Amino acid sequence: MxxxxxxxxxxxxxxxxxxxxxxxxxxxxxxxxxxxxxxxxxxxxxxxxxxxxxxxxxxxxxxxxxxxxxxxxxxxxxxxxxxxxxxxxxxxxxxxxxxxxxxxxxxxxxxxxxxxxxxxxxxxxxxxxxxxxxxxxxxxxxxxxxxxxxxxxxxxxxxxxxxxxxxxxxxxxxxxxxxLPPRELSAGLAEVIKYGLIRDAGFLAWLEETMPRLRDLDAAALTRAIERSCAIKAEIVAEDETEQGVRALLNLGHTFGHAIEAHQGYGVWLHGEAVGAGMQMAVELSARLGWLDADEVARCRRIIASAGLPLAAPAAMGADDFLARMRLDKKNLDSRMRLILLRSLGDACVHDETPPALLSEFIGAFARR
Amino acid sequence: MxxxxxxxxxxxxxxxxxxxxxxxxxxxxxxxxxxxxxxxxxxxxxxxxxxxxxxxxxxxxxxxxxxxxxxxxxxxxxxxxxxxxxxxxxxxxxxxxxxxxxxxxxxxxxxxxxxxxxxxxxxxxxxxxxxxxxxxxxxxxxxxxxxxxxxxxxxxxxxxxxxxxxxxxxxxxxxxxxxLPPRELSAGLAEVIKYGLIRDAGFLAWLEETMPRLRDLDAAALTRAIERSCAIKAEIVAEDETEQGVRALLNLGHTFGHAIEAHQGYGVWLHGEAVGAGMQMAVELSARLGWLDADEVARCRRIIASAGLPLAAPAAMGADDFLARMRLDKKNLDSRMRLILLRSLGDACVHDETPPALLSEFIGAFARR
Known part of the structure; x- marks a missing residue:
């Protein structure tokens, strides 16, 4: 790519x-x-x-x-x-x-x-x-x-x-x-980055180098980013239309992101902005579980920032604000909290075994940074 | 049967x-x-x-x-x-x-x-x-x-x-x-009669003789009526789940009936009562098209009446009241009015070729009776 x-x-x-x-x-x-x-x-x-x-x-x-x-x-x-x-x-x-x-x-x-x-x-x-x-x-x-x-x-x-x-x-x-207003362009780039993170490390690397051209509305670069994103999405949807399995991976960053959007009131943060911060949370939680190293975390941070997206949750949101909203997430089944995390860059998984205490402590620390 | x-x-x-x-x-x-x-x-x-x-x-x-x-x-x-x-x-x-x-x-x-x-x-x-x-x-x-x-x-x-x-x-x-209140039992019998009219003349004959026992809540008779009704419905739904074809036959009497319900205000007539009167309208329109004879019309009239159902539309409803509501019916496609009519007792069809003038005249005459 x-x-x-x-x-x-x-x-x-x-x-x-x-x-x-x-x-x-x-x-x-x-x-x-x-x-x-x-x-x-x-x-x-x-x-x-x-x-x-x-x-x-x-x-x-x-x-x-x-x-x-x-x-x-x-x-x-x-x-x-x-x-x-x-x-x-x-x-x-x-x-x-x-x-x-x-x-x-x-x-x-x-x-x-x-x-x-x-x-x-x-x-x-x-x-x-x-x-x-x-x-x-x-x-x-x-x-x-x-x-x-x-x-x-x-x-x-x-x-x-x-x-x-x-x-x-x-x-x-x-x-x-x-x-398209620049803020909405950035919000869209959050989902583009998501496809690289969950399924295509080569596309992620391409995005890393092409981000300035994308933000400058370079037509060829945008067309390519849209095509690759839609191709990945089409592939996943064809495999699992009603989200019984692999389709859930498309929700990377969304469980945290939805909590931010709902807490702030819909429309205060754009969906893509909340997903940007949520993806960084997912990346850092993946690192806490030992799946990503510090360099990879820093790299994700740079990519998300270069798209013009926020890297942190709203300062006033504590762990309990997140957890109360996250319990209602559609991906949860019975009492387990299901999260989309990264085994490596370009390889996402559904994970429902994050110990509740670790999750709570992680969110609290992330929010206070 | x-x-x-x-x-x-x-x-x-x-x-x-x-x-x-x-x-x-x-x-x-x-x-x-x-x-x-x-x-x-x-x-x-x-x-x-x-x-x-x-x-x-x-x-x-x-x-x-x-x-x-x-x-x-x-x-x-x-x-x-x-x-x-x-x-x-x-x-x-x-x-x-x-x-x-x-x-x-x-x-x-x-x-x-x-x-x-x-x-x-x-x-x-x-x-x-x-x-x-x-x-x-x-x-x-x-x-x-x-x-x-x-x-x-x-x-x-x-x-x-x-x-x-x-x-x-x-x-x-x-x-x-x-x-179940008697009025609601009658409303349910409208749909039971419908199955006989659209698909099973033998069942219709059985209903004709068994109606007094059904209205007396005879358990064996009710069970049998429910089983036969559900069997016909299950068969039709399995053939055509989303009503692209044969499932529309289950709407016998419903296009007229829905117009009555909406015109009177939902809940004033029970759904089954409106369907009862609507089925009689469909039977009589089928006779106007030459598909049923006077004896068959009289027989349907007796069966519907014996279930305790109304045989006429509300006196205040004119042809225009019906037609305005019927144009919104979900069965209509583009500008054609689609009706479920009877080729014979036990054999329904979808018909969209009733001349508008005949339909209007028929409804007006029916309403004024």
Whole structure:
């Protein structure tokens, strides 16, 4: 992974039998009817986006929808704090008011919040209708738009209510990153780094050297980072769609990260920022268990920092704040706390044998640094 | 089907590959641990019921749960008007407050409203957890507890939001019918008659002669009616789980019926009452298309009446009231109105070629009778 001129195929596939779907990645895809038309279930189409994305890309997307379709649009408010049931109910209200039937198609145009909510709305509208992901943030492009996890937050936990519901297609127009705020670019890079940490040490090394170009929005570097991230995700999802096993590895840093997001109030930290700090916690806990050495810990620290991500949890969060939230994590089974840790860089594992006292002491020490 | 001493096997199966599950039917099953234990996903169990059923059967059910389980209970208000998102959110709140994880099991103890809501809560809690149906009304026993349709109502349409999510088991204790109000027994008989009309003329004939015993709660007759109904439903669901084809036949009378329920306000007419009147409408429309003769129409009328069900729509409902609601029916695709009609007694079909003018005229005439 050191020569970034090598081109990967531009249409990856998520292989799930009858529910397989393509991921199209590249510049200028947004207004191209050939990328949307084959994936519509019928004539009724509703594009759902938010107030930040609509002025930038809604018209361009609609230009890719053929005449003769019945196209509606719904513009929702922006932000993780809006990822609630009340917002999803607005989507259902709009669909019913428009008289949309089971053969309608929803198009999610926006970041991870829009994608998760629209996917969940599609999963439950009339017990399931078609949807297409058109992610416009790096985080959504490399992670949340692929794999069919949909849902909303609950005051007691992130993504606690949702469904596995696969899109018909994912359309990633890399041009949309030109308008992404730097803070959101960094948040997306957290998930990109995650793929290197859990499954591809070569990709991690490439990221280490390419990070400045990624943050400068170098188109070729970004395309390559997105392609490799989506390829790893597609591979893992195809192996384990509903997270009975290996898919859990995609949650590296997320158990700690979700605790931070919930504790701070959704939207205060971006999801990717919380995952950045959470990954460093997972790296350091892995070192405590003797799996990584000090040099590797320092290297992870440099990579995460170079992406512009936080390395520490909020100062006011103590061990108990973390543990109370972490007990509700979806990965836990019965009373065991399950964490994703690293056996080595590029090789993650599910671990549920961290002694509770060690975990508590580790978090306390980490938080007080 | 004229000798009701013949015994059918008491554990039917819904055959859906890895998601296959048994339907246990008989007296005295409620407190039997052998009927529940094998179907629990883990130690955490939440029994969800309502204020009408809890005093009658909650303790009996709990006696069938082994010591050592972490059992919680949630008692919701009663009635179709409670089948809303707000009520499902109460289930999720209770699960999160109890710290229940992905290996928990929900048990739905009650009628169709409880079963539909608990199933939907299970489908979406942490993207899907196990649940068991323990239906206590005839309608739930013969219809809604089998087949995995779950969901809630929306002010603009019945069951508009939901999921296909199969239970791990269905446990039908026929003793629970002893406390069922006569009006609810009649409502359940509507769905029993439906199975005869759509798929088994012999069963319809048996029902015609046995109706007085069914309404007198004759245990053997009820058991047989439930078994035959569940067997037909299991067969159809196994053929077409997500209603791409033949499963739509189970909606005989439901398109008209749902319009009545929504127009009157959920809970004013019982679902089965609306289906009773709706089936008679479907029968008479089938006759208008030349598929049934006057004797057959009169026979259906007698059978539906003998179950204690209404034969006419509410006097205040005109053709437009019906048509506006029916356009939102989930079976419709694009602009065609799809109806379930009868080619003959015991043989239903999906029909989307009723001329709109004829349909409108027919409904108007039916409503004014």
């Amino acid at each position: 050191s020569d970034d001129s090598a081109t990967l195929p531009r249409a990856l596939e998520v292989s799930l039998g009858e529910r397989s779907y393509p991921i199209h990645i590249g510049p200028g895809l947004l207004g191209d009817p050939a990328r949307l038309t084959p994936f519509l279930a019928g004539r009724q189409v509703m594009v759902v986006t938010n107030t930040a994305v609509a002025p930038l890309y809604l018209e361009r997307l609609k230009a890719g929808l053929d005449d003769g379709l019945e196209v509606r649009e719904l513009v929702l408010p922006d932000g993780e704090a809006t990822k609630t049931f009340a917002t999803v109910e607005r989507i259902w209200d709009a669909l019913l008011e428009a008289g949309f039937n089971r053969r309608c198609t929803l198009i999610a145009l926006g970041g991870g919040v829009i994608g998760d909510m629209v996917g969940f709305a599609a999963a439950c509208y009339q017990r399931g209708v078609a949807f297409i992901q058109v992610p416009t943030t790096l985080l959504a492009q490399v992670d949340s738009s692929v794999g069919g996890k949909t849902g909303v937050n609950h005051p007691l936990g992130k993504n606690m209510i949702g469904a596995f519901w696969q899109p018909r297609a994912v359309l990633i127009d890399t041009d949309t990153l030109s308008t | 004229s000798d009701d001493s013949a015994t059918l096997p008491r554990a039917l199966e819904v055959s859906l590959g890895e998601r296959s599950y048994p339907i246990h039917i008989g007296p005295g099953l409620l407190g039997d641990p052998a009927r529940l234990t094998p179907f629990l996903a883990g130690r955490q169990v939440m029994v969800v019921t309502n204020t009408a059923v809890a005093p009658l059967y909650l303790e009996r059910l709990k006696a069938g749960l082994d010591d050592g389980l972490e059992v919680r209970e949630l008692v919701l208000p009663d009635g179709e008007a409670t089948k809303t998102f707000a009520t499902v959110e109460r289930i999720w709140d209770a699960l999160l407050e109890a710290g229940f994880n992905r290996r928990c099991t929900l048990i739905a103890l009650g009628g169709g409203v409880i079963g539909d809501m608990v199933g939907f809560a299970a489908a979406c809690y942490q993207r899907g957890v196990a649940f068991i149906q323990v239906p206590t009304t005839l309608l739930a026993q013969v219809d809604s507890s089998v087949g995995g349709k779950t969901g809630v109502n929306h002010p603009l349409g019945k069951n508009m939001i939901g999921a296909f999510w199969q239970p791990r088991a269905v446990l039908i204790d026929t003793d629970t019918l002893s406390t």
